[in-house]
Amino acid sequence: xxxxxxxxxxxxxxxxxxxxxxxxxxxxxxxxxxxxxxxxxxxxxxxxxxxxxxxxxxxxxxxxxxxxxxxxxxxxxxxxxxxxxxxxxxxxxxxxxxxxxxxxxxxxxxxxxxxxxxxxxxxxxxxxxxxxxxxxxxxxxxxxxxxxxxxxxxxxxxxxxxxxxxxxxxxxxxxxxxxxxxxxxxxxxxxxxxxxxxxxxxxxxxxxxxxxxxxxxxxxxxxxxxxxxxxxxxxxxxxxxxxxxxxxxxxxxxxxxxxxxx
Amino acid sequence: xxxxxxxxxxxxxxxxxxxxxxxxxxxxxxxxxxxxxxxxxxxxxxxxxxxxxxxxxxxxxxxxxxxxxxxxxxxxxxxxxxxxxxxxxxxxxxxxxxxxxxxxxxxxxxxxxxxxxxxxxxxxxxxxxxxxxxxxxxxxxxxxxxxxxxxxxxxxxxxxxxxxxxxxxxxxxxxxxxxxxxxxxxxxxxxxxxxxxxxxxxxxxxxxxxxxxxxxxxxxxxxxxxxxxxxxxxxxxxxxxxxxxxxxxxxxxxxxxxxxxxxxxxxxxxxxxxxxxxxxxxxxxxxxxxxxxxxxxxxxxxxxxxxxxxxxxxxxxxxxxxxxxxxxxxxxxxxxxxxxxxx
Ligand SMILES: Cc1cc2nc3c(=O)[nH]c(=O)nc-3n(C[C@H](O)[C@H](O)[C@H](O)COP(=O)(O)OP(=O)(O)OC[C@H]3O[C@@H](n4cnc5c(N)ncnc54)[C@H](O)[C@@H]3O)c2cc1C
Ligand SMILES: Nc1ncnc2c1ncn2[C@@H]1O[C@H](COP(=O)(O)O)[C@@H](O)[C@H]1O
Numbered sequence: 326x327x328x329x330x331x332x333x334x335x336x337x338x339x340x341x342x343x344x345x346x347x348x349x350x351x352x353x354x355x356x357x358x359x360x361x362x363x364x365x366x367x368x369x370x371x372x373x374x375x376x377x378x379x380x381x382x383x384x385x386x387x388x389x390x391x392x393x394x395x396x397x398x399x400x401x402x403x404x405x406x407x408x409x410x411x412x413x414x415x416x417x418x419x420x421x422x423x424x425x426x427x428x429x430x431x432x433x434x435x436x437x438x439x440x441x442x443x444x445x446x447x448x449x450x451x452x453x454x455x456x457x458x459x460x461x462x463x464x465x466x467x468x469x470x471x472x473x474x475x476x477x478x479x480x481x482x483x484x485x486x487x488x489x490x491x492x493x494x495x496x497x498x499x500x501x502x503x504x505x506x507x508x509x510x511x512x513x514x515x516x517x518x519x520x521x522x523x524x525x526x527x528x529x530x531x532x533x534x535x536x537x538x539x540x541x542x543x544x545x546x547x548x549x550x551x552x553x554x555x556x557x558x559x560x561x562x563x564x565x566x567x568x569x570x571x572x573x574x575x576x577x578x579x580x581x582x583x584x585x586x587x
Numbered sequence: 588x589x590x591x592x593x594x595x596x597x598x599x600x601x602x603x604x605x606x607x608x609x610x611x612x613x614x615x616x617x618x619x620x621x622x623x624x625x626x627x628x629x630x631x632x633x634x635x636x637x638x639x640x641x642x643x644x645x646x647x648x649x650x651x652x653x654x655x656x657x658x659x660x661x662x663x664x665x666x667x668x669x670x671x672x673x674x675x676x677x678x679x680x681x682x683x684x685x686x687x688x689x690x691x692x693x694x695x696x697x698x699x700x701x702x703x704x705x706x707x708x709x710x711x712x713x714x715x716x717x718x719x720x721x722x723x724x725x726x727x728x729x730x731x732x733x734x735x736x737x738x739x740x741x742x743x744x745x746x747x748x749x750x751x752x753x754x755x756x757x758x759x760x761x762x763x764x765x766x767x768x769x770x771x772x773x774x775x776x777x778x779x780x781x782x783x784x785x786x787x788x789x790x791x792x793x794x795x796x797x798x799x800x801x802x803x804x805x806x807x808x809x810x811x812x813x814x815x816x817x818x819x820x821x822x823x824x825x826x827x828x829x830x831x832x833x834x835x836x837x838x839x840x841x842x843x844x845x846x847x848x849x850x851x852x853x854x855x856x857x858x859x860x861x862x863x864x865x866x867x868x869x870x871x872x873x874x875x876x877x878x879x880x881x882x883x884x885x886x887x888x889x890x891x892x893x894x895x896x897x898x899x900x901x902x903x904x905x906x907x908x909x910x911x912x913x914x915x916x917x918x919x920x921x922x923x924x925x926x927x928x929x930x
Binding site for chain 1: 683708711712714715716718719720723724725726727728731742744745746747748749750751752753754755756757758759760761771797798799800801802803804807809810812816840873875894896898907908909910911912913914915916917920921924925927928929
């Protein structure tokens, strides 16, 4: 049983200030988090490993090979880490990333399960998992709150409107995990030290693959293009709601409806 | 007006357009629930109409499901020019592969320029797969959608970190340009009750979904999020009124109950529910202050809230200076009315 977990990193919003009036973004501290959904996905993989054994491989396409992302993944309990790099990959979109990851799965000699975060913290996009499932031709489960393996099948709890249902599909499969689904464990202290010192087999656990060896770099053309930044209008504080209590309640309900997070 | 004549003219117009331009159009993948077209689908039709206007194109809808044929009427009223319906028992409940197969066949024949989905469970599962299969680009959860008419390219502002700022994205080289929109973001279009049309029925044989739904997850509870991570906080002061109503309101909004120091003194909330710089700091999407006056320590601990609603009987309560929406009335009464308005 081999589980591949995609570990991306994301700029910590605590270091960012979006200034609506100046229409500028200040990056005061450039610090990164493991993408919270990916972090939960790794926890899901490690629980499967704890339960019945599995080889957990983490993969990342970050700019630095000594990035903390993969090291922390190893310290949490992953068996191997693959760092992908190569020209043209830095500004890849999720369409490109899905093709690269497909090639990665093939180079690994296959996998039984790919786990990845459902929604990115920064961009809110949720397409890497489904695109990868499409590229591999595997079934997908989007938004699994819990994941279990039994008899060569995967069982997951997924939302269905306001309720939760149990779903099942055959392996191999791609499963995306919401950030809040599972609380990630802390890295193991001894492993952490070994990972950072490159000792105890940890040095060999990190593979560095060049994307050009996996696939034709011609295929790495992103479809998505950034066309600048925009800022929300400055908040107009203190809008008073007039009218009867019923009318005021209507106005509040209306404002809340547009804002309730999914 | 004679509806059949209208149908004929519209069908002819569709044909003329297709001959001239070789397909295209702005498409909405419609969603239905409980025997009605989903509100987000109507919002998408509104967006599609604006885009189609700038492009000089028609708006089409693909409506897939079981027993959905009659719902095409709603889509015509919302302003869709042509509806394609796949009505089959195998299309309900939603299954990815059956839907995907039909949409790919349809769109390979029709060659849409733009395809819109609601960012619902269905849209989130289906839109990326469709884009991937057709070599299309996907912009997710677009707000403020516009069109660069010279290159016929959609530009959409995508909220970063839940809306702190936006990145404007486009996929100029890819066709179709696929877009999902967040429910509740756009206005619904005017429903013209005299607008009619005859949907084209698709002859479909849906495949089997790869994922089987085994049944409800009895007893499953999603992990509790801590107050500091909650996306909706309903905070009470000493004068918040009936406690059970506040609890119900928080539940309806999917939020957590909290309180200020005064509410804690009065025994209304526990120590770990106190929003205060000496207690818990919160940064929710929505902070609803019910009967909270506001003071320096409380206000600083909730200052990162994205949207603040304050309800207090005293028009001079300091909390109103921190709020986006201010209601001056008896908090308990407003909560009661709010439960009705949201229900
Ligand atoms: C507001 C905004 C919205 C966006 N929306 C979309 C969208 O809807 N659809 C879309 O396709 N793109 C979208 N993108 C583009 C996409 O997120 C880009 O991949 C990203 O902007 C690249 O910048 P980064 O520095 O964050 O990349 P990084 O996160 O540093 O990663 C670089 C590239 O490697 C990929 N990657 C990261 N980790 C791995 C891994 N473990 N294995 C393999 N590949 C990996 C990333 O996806 C990216 O393509 C959006 C970008 C922005 C700014
Ligand atoms: N690093 C920063 N983080 C947040 N806001 C900033 C930062 N730098 C400048 N500002 C804001 O920008 C305004 C003008 O600053 P300046 O551009 O340095 O003249 C200041 O008053 C701040 O409100």
